[in-house]
Amino acid sequence: MKDDISYNLTPEQNALSARILNLVLGRVLKRVYSNLDSERRKEMKKVFESGNDAEKVKFAKKHMSNFKLLFEEEGKSVEKELKDEIMNQI
Numbered sequence: 014m015k016d017d018i019s020y021n022l023t024p025e026q027n028a029l030s031a032r033i034l035n036l037v038l039g040r041v042l043k044r045v046y047s048n049l050d051s052e053r054r055k056e057m058k059k060v061f062e063s064g065n066d067a068e069k070v071k072f073a074k075k076h077m078s079n080f081k082l083l084f085e086e087e088g089k090s091v092e093k094e095l096k097d098e099i100m101n102q103i
Contacts, residue, residue: 033091033095036091037084037087037088037091038084040087040090041077041080041083041084044083044087045057045076045077045080045083049076053076056072057072057076060072
């Protein structure tokens with residue numbers, strides 16, 4: 014048995030996990046973007062549109078020192094929203 018949790022998931026569960034991860038990351042990036050000044054926003058847009066992963070990491074380390082905290086907050090928010098939606102449909 015592998016340590017990777019995705020090993021035990023169905024293809025549908027893996028796809029859903031990826032969608033949730035992208036949602037959380039998108040929310041984190043929006044929060045970071047909204048707190049930057051106009052020059053940093055331009056820089057962030059340029060870096061993230063470039064597709065250069067090394068530049069993305071460099072920008073993130075410089076401007077997203079609280080990334081882990083933001084990720085945890087947004088992850089909890091998405092989890093709550095999903096639970097609430099499920100409960101509303103029961």
